[in-house]
Amino acid sequence: MAQFIDRPANLTPRYSGDDTELVDQIFHNAEREIAKLDQQTLFYKSFILDTRDYILDNVENGFYLKHDSLSLLVNELAAGILDANQLHLDDPIFFIKSSAFVNAGSLMINVFEIDVALFATLDSKDELAFVLAHELAHQLKYHVAERIVLNMEYDPEGKLRSEMQRVVKGVTSNERLSEAQEAMYEYRNSMRRMELQADSLATIYMRKAGYDPAEGMQVLNKLGYSACTSEVAMERLFLRLFTSRFKPKPQWFVKSLPMQSKQQSQFLIYKTDSLESHPHLEARVKALELIVQDSVSTNELKVNDVWREVIWSGYEQRQFDLTLFYLLIYIDQTGHDSFSGTMVGLLLNDLYWARYDDNPENNIYQYVSYRTPGYTEELRFVNNVLHHMTKEDYLMTGFMLLSNREVFDRTNEEHYYLLYHFASLLQENAIADQLKIMYFKQFEQTKYKTRDFK
Numbered sequence: 031m032a033q034f035i036d037r038p039a040n041l042t043p044r045y046s047g048d049d050t051e052l053v054d055q056i057f058h059n060a061e062r063e064i065a066k067l068d069q070q071t072l073f074y075k076s077f078i079l080d081t082r083d084y085i086l087d088n089v090e091n092g093f094y095l096k097h098d099s100l101s102l103l104v105n106e107l108a109a110g111i112l113d114a115n116q117l118h119l120d121d122p123i124f125f126i127k128s129s130a131f132v133n134a135g136s137l138m139i140n141v142f143e144i145d146v147a148l149f150a151t152l153d154s155k156d157e158l159a160f161v162l163a164h165e166l167a168h169q170l171k172y173h174v175a176e177r178i179v180l181n182m183e184y185d186p187e188g189k190l191r192s193e194m195q196r197v198v199k200g201v202t203s204n205e206r207l208s209e210a211q212e213a214m215y216e217y218r219n220s221m222r223r224m225e226l227q228a229d230s231l232a233t234i235y236m237r238k239a240g241y242d243p244a245e246g247m248q249v250l251n252k253l254g255y256s257a258c259t260s261e262v263a264m265e266r267l268f269l270r271l272f273t274s275r276f277k278p279k280p281q282w283f284v285k286s287l288p289m290q291s292k293q294q295s296q297f298l299i300y301k302t303d304s305l306e307s308h309p310h311l312e313a314r315v316k317a318l319e320l321i322v323q324d325s326v327s328t329n330e331l332k333v334n335d336v337w338r339e340v341i342w343s344g345y346e347q348r349q350f351d352l353t354l355f356y357l358l359i360y361i362d363q364t365g366h367d368s369f370s371g372t373m374v375g376l377l378l379n380d381l382y383w384a385r386y387d388d389n390p391e392n393n394i395y396q397y398v399s400y401r402t403p404g405y406t407e408e409l410r411f412v413n414n415v416l417h418h419m420t421k422e423d424y425l426m427t428g429f430m431l432l433s434n435r436e437v438f439d440r441t442n443e444e445h446y447y448l449l450y451h452f453a454s455l456l457q458e459n460a461i462a463d464q465l466k467i468m469y470f471k472q473f474e475q476t477k478y479k480t481r482d483f484k
Contacts, residue, residue, distance in 0.1 A: 130344030
């Protein structure tokens with residue numbers, strides 16, 4: 031049922047296969063890197079082609095934002111960092127990726143992905159400069175290629191999967207299991223070493239380009255889900271979705287068992303502090319403090335001009351707990367508007383059907399993860415509430431919210447369509463009929479017309 035209305039027109043356009051100049055550049059970069067290979071490095075060809083196809087699929091599926099101002103900012107900062115350090119990369123391509131997760135990555139063929147959520151958390155150009163310098167360091171030091179070799183050498187995932195299967199069958203030995211764990215340790219240790227090297231080089235690169243490493247490294251506190259914190263109590267933020275006619279229920283706020291925050295059991299064998307692919311935040315900060323002689327502070331999220339795109343990205347990716355967290359912050363700082371009404375209505379409608387269907391193709395666990403490692407307490411709170419709400423709770427919350435005069439936008443077709451669905455499902459037939467009349471009277475050329483909505 032997800033995304034049964036059109037994407038809001040005022041959001042950022044996306045790249046597509048029709049952007050032939052970009053597509054040609056991706057092909058060109060791949061062909062150039064393949065031409066550099068010799069007999070010893072020819073095995074990289076398949077990885078280069080896989081990377082090319084991954085990027086082209088993302089372009090075709092609209093995963094990259096055509097955000098001119100952000101793209102200009104990223105390209106200018108990256109070029110400045112390279113020039114100041116007398117470094118060179120052939121035709122780098124920087125994509126702003128539709129993602130509610132806060133991260134950035136370096137791919138083969140000189141392609142970089144920066145999640146749009148990162149821009150929602152930034153407080154300065156120094157922070158963006160740190161991220162870009164870090165990813166440039168990965169590319170310049172051939173870390174992507176090195177990871178491929180390390181994975182081929184150690185095959186950590188394959189060995190652990192094999193041994194876990196043997197454990198289940200009761201035929202493995204402590205010695206074989208230790209060998210699999212050691213392979214994972216060596217692989218992850220090398221990965222962490224690369225991350226620390228990229229951090230260290232990033233401070234050098236950005237300082238030469240005129241940016242402040244002490245300010246820039248504050249972005250480390252915002253990666254992943256780390257920025258999902260609020261000084262305002264989450265219970266209070268939730269109240270913005272309700273009126274005196276329908277209030278949140280106390281049982282929604284009962285904490286679930288701590289096990290909900292854990293990884294799946296098969297991952298526990300190597301998902302320990304010493305076996306993560308990235309050093310823990312404290313270790314990265316401590317290492318950088320020796321260089322910049324400063325400390326890192328945590329900054330609360332503040333709504334900015336890309337916030338709506340982040341919220342829609344989370345909705346597209348079915349990360350409904352993360353999306354609702356962003357929405358609660360958005361509403362708290364800006365008040366209710368047409369966009370927030372649409373998004374809350376969409377989330378609650380989809381969650382209703384996920385509860386109602388109760389089938390593998392559309393169930394609540396596809397929208398609200400049962401396992402929440404890495405979540406902040408605030409984000410886990412939102413996750414917990416959504417699990418405790420019943421399908422009737424979703425309906426009533428959506429119906430009461432959109433029927434609120436402060437929220438309902440008479441110029442927004444989505445509001446009529448969503449409120450009609452809530453009214454129909456609650457068997458408020460008179461209201462549903464009235465909404466249909468109002469909708470087709472208000473809009474001459476309608477976007478929404480179905481068998482029962484006409």
